[in-house]
Amino acid sequence: MTMLKIENLHAEVGGREVLKGINLAVNAGEVHAVMGPNGSGKSTLSYVLAGRPGYEVTKGKVIFLGKDLLSLSPEERAATGLFLAFQYPVEIPGVSTTTFLKTALSAVRKQRGEKELAPVEFLKLQKEKMAQLGMDADMLKRGVNVGFSGGEKKRNEALQMAMLAPKLAILDETDSGLDIDALKVVAGGVNALRDKDRAFLVITHYQRLLDYIKPDIVHVLTHGKIQKTGGPELALELENKGYAEFTGDAA
Amino acid sequence: MKFSLQQQAADEATLPWLEDAQKLGEQPAADWVKAMRHTGAEAFSRTGLPTPSWEGWQHTHLRPLTQTRFHYKVEPVKFDINALPSSLLKDAARIVLVNGQYKPELSATPEGVIVMSLMDASVQVEGIEEHLVTVGDLATAPFKALNAAYMHDGAVIIVKDGADITQPLEVLFYNAGDADKAPSLQPRCLYWLGKNSGLTVFERHAGVGAYFTNIYTGIFLESASRLKFYKIEEESAAACHFSYTVLQQQKHSSFEGFSYAAGGRLVRQEYQNLLIDSGISCNVSGVYLLKDQQCHDFTVLTDHFEPDGTSVQHFKGVIDDQARSVFQGKIHVRRVAQKTNGNQLNHALLLSEKAEASFKPELEIYADDVKCSHGAASGQLDQDALFYLQSRGIPATEAKSLLIESFLNGALAEVSFAPAREVYEERIREWLGH
Ligand SMILES: Nc1ncnc2c1ncn2[C@@H]1O[C@H](COP(=O)(O)OP(=O)(O)OP(=O)(O)O)[C@@H](O)[C@H]1O
Ligand SMILES: [Mg+2]
Numbered sequence: 001m002t003m004l005k006i007e008n009l010h011a012e013v014g015g016r017e018v019l020k021g022i023n024l025a026v027n028a029g030e031v032h033a034v035m036g037p038n039g040s041g042k043s044t045l046s047y048v049l050a051g052r053p054g055y056e057v058t059k060g061k062v063i064f065l066g067k068d069l070l071s072l073s074p075e076e077r078a079a080t081g082l083f084l085a086f087q088y089p090v091e092i093p094g095v096s097t098t099t100f101l102k103t104a105l106s107a108v109r110k111q112r113g114e115k116e117l118a119p120v121e122f123l124k125l126q127k128e129k130m131a132q133l134g135m136d137a138d139m140l141k142r143g144v145n146v147g148f149s150g151g152e153k154k155r156n157e158a159l160q161m162a163m164l165a166p167k168l169a170i171l172d173e174t175d176s177g178l179d180i181d182a183l184k185v186v187a188g189g190v191n192a193l194r195d196k197d198r199a200f201l202v203i204t205h206y207q208r209l210l211d212y213i214k215p216d217i218v219h220v221l222t223h224g225k226i227q228k229t230g231g232p233e234l235a236l237e238l239e240n241k242g243y244a245e246f247t248g249d250a251a
Numbered sequence: 252m253k254f255s256l257q258q259q260a261a262d263e264a265t266l267p268w269l270e271d272a273q274k275l276g277e278q279p280a281a282d283w284v285k286a287m288r289h290t291g292a293e294a295f296s297r298t299g300l301p302t303p304s305w306e307g308w309q310h311t312h313l314r315p316l317t318q319t320r321f322h323y324k325v326e327p328v329k330f331d332i333n334a335l336p337s338s339l340l341k342d343a344a345r346i347v348l349v350n351g352q353y354k355p356e357l358s359a360t361p362e363g364v365i366v367m368s369l370m371d372a373s374v375q376v377e378g379i380e381e382h383l384v385t386v387g388d389l390a391t392a393p394f395k396a397l398n399a400a401y402m403h404d405g406a407v408i409i410v411k412d413g414a415d416i417t418q419p420l421e422v423l424f425y426n427a428g429d430a431d432k433a434p435s436l437q438p439r440c441l442y443w444l445g446k447n448s449g450l451t452v453f454e455r456h457a458g459v460g461a462y463f464t465n466i467y468t469g470i471f472l473e474s475a476s477r478l479k480f481y482k483i484e485e486e487s488a489a490a491c492h493f494s495y496t497v498l499q500q501q502k503h504s505s506f507e508g509f510s511y512a513a514g515g516r517l518v519r520q521e522y523q524n525l526l527i528d529s530g531i532s533c534n535v536s537g538v539y540l541l542k543d544q545q546c547h548d549f550t551v552l553t554d555h556f557e558p559d560g561t562s563v564q565h566f567k568g569v570i571d572d573q574a575r576s577v578f579q580g581k582i583h584v585r586r587v588a589q590k591t592n593g594n595q596l597n598h599a600l601l602l603s604e605k606a607e608a609s610f611k612p613e614l615e616i617y618a619d620d621v622k623c624s625h626g627a628a629s630g631q632l633d634q635d636a637l638f639y640l641q642s643r644g645i646p647a648t649e650a651k652s653l654l655i656e657s658f659l660n661g662a663l664a665e666v667s668f669a670p671a672r673e674v675y676e677e678r679i680r681e682w683l684g685h
Contacts, residue, residue, distance in 0.1 A: 031666060050642050055635065078644035090639040096658030101643060108644035144639075144658075169321070 002063075003028045003199050004168055009060035011048045018044045019060070020224035026168065029196040033210055033235060034203045037243045038223035041202045043087050045221070046172045051077050065167060078104075079111030081167030085157035085174045092144040097156065100144045101126060101163055106135075108164055118236040132192065134185050141192040149176030158189045165193070170201045175209040187212030207239040222246045254621055259367040262299060268435065269296055271323040272400040278325060284373050284402055291399025294389035301393055310577040310609040316491045317516040321463040323401055326629040328352060328434075332426045339453050343419040350426055351438035351464065361418040364450070365409040365463040371441055372407035376600050379407070382441055382471055386497045389522065394493045396520075398467040401437035405466075408452075410575050412445035412473070419451040419670070425635065426490065429460030435466040442519075443599035444470075444476035451479040451668060457514070461489040468496040472504035474528070479507045481671045488512035488543075495521050498535075502528035505583035509666050510537035512533075513546055513682055519548040526588075529557040536565040536665040538675070540682045541574035542604075548577035555588040555618075562592070567662040569655055570606040572616035578627065588618045595625040600658055608640070652683040 004026040011019040029049065036042050048055045051074035062069040065080060072080065092100065106116050106151050117125070130137065135156050145151040145153050145227045154174050161169050171190070175183055190200065190213050202213055210218075210232065220227045220243070225247040228234065272292045276285065300317070301308040326518050328350040335357070339346050346366050355450035360366045385600040391603040410416060428434050444450055456464070464486070472478055486492045492515045498506060510520060524533050539547050553562045564580045582593040599608035610627035632654055640650035659679055666672045 052638050052642075073639060073647065075644050075646045075650075076642035084642055086639070086642075090633075090635045092633075092636045092639065092654070092657070094386075094660050095653055100640075100651075103649070104643035104645055107646060107649065111644065164643065170318055 001028045002026070003219045005063045007061050008046070009062060009243045010058045012056045012058055013044055013054060018224050019048065022224070022225060022226060024219065025051075026199045026201060026230045028199055031194070031200045031202060031213060032214045032216045033215040034201060034221050035205065035218065035235060035238055037247060041224045043172055043222055046084050046201075046203065049077075050082065052076060054074065057070065072102050075107065076111070078159060078164070078166075079108050083113060083161050083164055083166035083169045085154075085161055086171065087172040087176070089145050089153040089157055091146045093146050095144050096139040097143055097144050098126065101160065104160065106161055106236060129159055132162065133159055133189050135159060151179060151182050154178055155186060157181065158186045162189055162193065167197065168201065168232070169193070170203070172203045173205065174202075175204055175206060184212060207235050210235050220246055254292055256450060262317070263456040264320070265299055266374035268319065268324065268397065271435070273479070274399055275323065275403060278403060280370065280402075281373050286372075287384065287399050288402050290395045291385070291389065291402070298396070306552060307333055307579060310575070311519055313517070315546075316463060319433050319461055319463075321433045323435040323437060323685060325403060328427065330425075332357075334427070334459065335425055336423070336457055337675065339421050339455060340670055343421045343422060345421040346406065347423045347425060348404075348406060348438060350434055350462070350611040351436040352426070353404075353406040353519055361416050361420055363414040363416050364420060365411075367407055369405040369407060369628070370403060372441070376407065376409070378413060382443055382469060383439065384524075385568065386469070386499070386599065387468065392495070394465050395467060395495050398437050398439055398465050398495070402439060402491060404436070405438035405440045405547065407441045407443070409443045410445055410448040410450050410476075413447050414445070414555070415449040416451070419453060421453040421642040424454070424464070424466075424474075426456070426457045426458030426462045426464055426486065427488070428458065428460035433463065435463040436462060438464070439442045439467045439469075441469045441471070442480075443471045443476055444473060446473045447475040448473075449477040451481075453481045453483065453674070454673070455483040455485040456484070456492060457485050458487045458490060459634065460487055462487070463491045464493070468494065468498065470498040470506070472498070472500045472506060474502040475504060477505045479668055479671070480509070481666070481668070481674070482510040483510070483539075483674070484512045484514055484518060484520065485678070488514070490515045492518040492520075494519070496523070498522065498524045498533070500524070500526050500528070500531045500533060503530045505532040506534065507665070507667060508535045509675070510535075510549070511678060512539040512549070513541070513544065513678065514535060515547070517546050519550065521550040524551070524554065524562070525554040526554060526560045526562065527556045530559045531557075532561045534563040534565075534665055536563060536662055538566070538659050538662050538679070539568040540679065541568070541576055543572040543574060544572070545574040546577075547575075548579070550577075550579040552581045552583065553593065554583045554585070554638065556594065557587060557589045558587050558589045558591070560588060560591050562594070563665065564595040564597075565628060565661050565662050565665050566597045567598075568608065569659065570599055570608055573603070573605040575609070577609045579611040580625070581615060582623055582625070584616040584618050584621050584623065589620045591618060591621040591623065593621070593623040597627040598658070598661070599629040600655065601629055602632070603637055648684075655683060656680070
């Protein structure tokens, strides 16, 4: 089943066209990796899919689980089952991590027509997911991402993903800032969620992450377009040769 | 009473006020009360209302006050007893003032606290005069002068030496006005805490219709006494509220004041905190939530006379629509007041393009060994944070509320009494539309 279908997507940010005709289809159960040089438009693609203000779609369409994704508000997209793990998670002083998680989970459940989790059930779920990700309970009391180290922020993204159990998770460089052990833990969190009804779009610069989260399909994105699509071997090839072939620059 | 009505200062709006005051001046009272009325009326007739050219009045314009004819009445007010809001807290005692007049029949007093009307206290309580006089120069404070001119309504609350009152006391000012006979209310109140005593007060101002309330509150904290003073200003949308609180603190006393301001059309809450001895702690903080055409002004002076004092002024405000806020805060540290610790912080969140916040933060320090700071800023909601919350499924309005609540929590953290924090949180949520 096609979960996400992106057709000829063009988008502008800051008055500049960054996405120049993206075509991409992701089926339920698949893991897709998107690789590409700095500034090629990977984060832009993820923000456009999540509905960030300021990212203007000028052409094309996106169908997600049978819905016209671009007509939905960010919160409706989340409720439908889209999740973006941010490349740069945002700090929210004054809102504790646990309040944030609880508010998010109950908002999503409400929009999905599910009944609210009882407080004990919520706490149990939170505890279980935190243990899986090797996180310290102390951070629940702290403001969302406030004073978190780079790695802690990425774990927090993984925690939110685990709690919200999305249909499609976009991981924007979730590996950057993680040490080797943390990388394994976070990849373990992703793999625990993998099943036939769920899909992942993993944005990364490095093969290392893909050693732990094995992709089914790899895309190369440069200059706002998917230049090539292949199997896992494409990532290894990029690791050796770089992007010269796609950017027109000498290697 | 004889005083000359000085037409050059009094205008169309205020001349009737002086005529009312002149009538009131004839009401029987102790000689010193009559003298205070006289001095007040005379001072007001000389100055009239402050104008924008006055120091401290640049940003708060009084048009809503002069547009309506407000009249003072000495007769007991008729009102619908069922309209009184229910008590704030289940286990608190409550005293009620209706249009400034103390209503013993509607009031209950916690054990160990003496409450009486201003006029009764003026003849019955020994040494009350020095606690009821207006502090400061009337020539620069027309609202103080006006209140003195009408000295008649209000209440006196006294806690004896050593009494530690655990039951909170709600002091409800319920004001009923209407458009054609909008009342002018001029109550004077006194909180007088004896040595080493303690009290927790919720002072709540609420009402219906149009009225002008101008309150003078004296707070006397004798040595080592402790007052928690939680104010809730939720006046009717058409009301003008002016309040002048003069706090006089003695050695080792502590004052924890917090003010929630969300009501009224035009409101100015002014504090003058006089820390006249050493080792005093004084916290005057608050939140303001404004919308429509509301205008609200907090003007706070904290004056450290002696060493080892700690003071805080911590305010957070949320301003929507075309509302305007003014914050004028000053910490004054006199030459001998070494080891003073003074902090002032004011932040306003502007929710609309037409919302406005003016700040005048000041430190005036003459001692050399002090720790003082101030900061003031206004900003908008953090759009990145908003998107982050939405991307987790939290609807935009709820996400905004969450950010606003967390912003206000910064000031609410100054409130040490949990039931008070809950009262404030509930009102904030209500204001946000939950
Ligand atoms: N607000 C903005 N205004 C102008 N240009 C922008 C804005 N945001 C992004 N861009 C530009 O869009 C291009 C794509 O940025 P994007 O963040 O999508 O790249 P990326 O592929 O995620 O890069 P990286 O690997 O470094 O994360 C860049 O050239 C960037 O400078
Ligand atoms: Mg990026």
